[in-house]
Amino acid sequence: MKGPGIFVAQFIGPDAPFNTLPGLARWAGGLGYRALQLPTHLDHVFNLEQAAASQDYCDEIRGTLSEYGLVISELSTHVQGQCVAVHPAYDILFDRFAPLSVRGNAAARTQWACSRLGLAARASARLGLQAHVTFSGALAWPYLYPWPPRDNGLIDLAFSELAARWRPIVDAFEDAGINLCFELHPGEDLHDGTSFERFAALLGNRQRCAILYDPSHMLLQQMDYLAFIDLYHDRIGAFHVKDAEFRPTGRQGVYGGFADWRDRAGRFRSPGDGQIDFGGIFSRLTQYGYDGWAVLEWECCLKAAAQGAREGAPFIQRHMIEMSRQSFDDFAASPLSDQERQRCLGL
Template sequence: MKGPALFLAQFVGKAAPFDSLDGLAGWAAGHGYVGVQIPTNDPALFDLAQAAQSKSYCEDIAARLDRHGLRVTELSTHLQGQLVAVHPAYDLLFDGFAPAALRGKPAERQVWAVEQLKLAARASRNLGLATHATFSGALAWPYVYPWPQRPQGLIEEAFSELGRRWTPILDAFDEAGVDLAYEIHPGEDLHDGISFERFLESVGEHRRATILYDPSHFLLQALDYLAFIDIYHERIRAFHVKDAELNPTGRSGVYGGYQGWVERPGRFRSPGDGHVDFAGIFSRLAQYDYQGWAVVEWECALKHPEQGAAEGAAFVRSHMIRRAERPFDDFAASGADSATNARLLGLTR
């Protein structure tokens, strides 16, 4: 495992040092981070089109980060990925993720989003990255709770269409030699293990369809996030270190009663302030020899973002596990050979 790293999306702002990649890099390095995950929706921060076309641009980005002792962990197209599949109920809300010229034009917006993902594949290759982070978008999410009863075949058709939209994108990532890691997230059609399996089937078990593991979203669904690693570890390629807590009451539970984040029983917290068992997660990932980055995604209903970021690097570093190179009980090895083993079992050869 590599880290600690920081997802920059929540920290981009209009004032220094948060208004430029160099400023953010110096600030993140000053808190002890060695990697950054970069959002790609703002050309002033990172020009996705130029990165897809120009290796020299990518070399310049890498060199600027290297001066601060940083590396790019992954690029992120969470906002663009969301627009690959949008149910009409969300058209107006998600229009804000697209360029102004495409707002109110869902078909054109979707074409643009697909092209953004294909640019991200080439940009990731030019940066020498192994993984890219995104969202799947959603067609079936309004029907997640079956009331009224879902018509037969509705979910199957939604995932078939999702597969049709994403397969050419996954092929572009395969051509680039980059894994596409979907953050499994409520609001997306890929929001738990079963829905990810449905998606895998719809894209023919595509080898580039992988997972960005974020336990905060699983805790808030009351899903066993440690068992998730046991089941899907071969597909986990990225990791967001994000905490959450779930404190159901007699008045509200998982759904939250439309309350704001501070009042909700389920809310995101800074790493270490919530209920997520990070010791168990880091142990599971070490057990399965996870080779990717541990990236802090700061989202908290209470704590100031700069405090959360400042604490996050040390939190990750304290949980990272260096795998043992030999069994802990080697000091008591008997030195037995195969002949001795046979004798111990009462066998003759």
């Protein structure tokens, strides 16, 4: 496992050092991070079109980061991936993620989003990356809770359409040799293991169709996020270090009752402040040979972002495990001959 990395999307802003890539790199490097996970929808920080077309631009980006001891962990298209599939109930809200030229035109917005994912595949290859992170978008999400009872074919059609939209994108990442990692996230049609399996099966269970593992979303769904690693470790291609807590009351539970984040039973917290067993997570990922990055995604309803970022790098570093190359009891090992083995067994 490599780390610590930091997803900078939540920190980009109008003021220095958060308004330029060199400023972000200087800030993150100074806090002890070794990699940046970069969003690709803000051209003033990272120009996706240039990165897809120009090796010189990619080399320049890598050179800028190396000055501060950093590399890119992954590129992110969460914003564009969301727009690959948008239920009409969310048209107005997600139109804001897209350029003015396609707003109000759902088909054009989808085409734009798919084209941006294609650029991300090429850019990731030019940058020498092994994984890319994104959202799936959602057509079926408004029908999550089956009341009134769902028509039997409704979810089948939604997933068939979702897979059809993503198939050429997965092809592009497969051709580029990049794992396309979907963050399993409520609000997306791919939000748990069951929904991911359904989607992956429609794409032929190709290995490049992978998972961004974020335990916070699983805790808030009351999933067993450690058993998830046991089940899907061969699919996990990226990892967000993000904490959460779930404290149900007599008033609300998983759904939160439309309360603000601070007042919800389930809340995101800075790493170490919530209920996630990161010791168990890092142990399991190490056990299964995960060789990607451990990337802080800071989201907390209480703690300031600056404090969360300062604490994040040492938190991840403390949990990193250097895989042992020998057994703890090798000192007592005593090789036996075939004849001695037979005698030990009374044969």
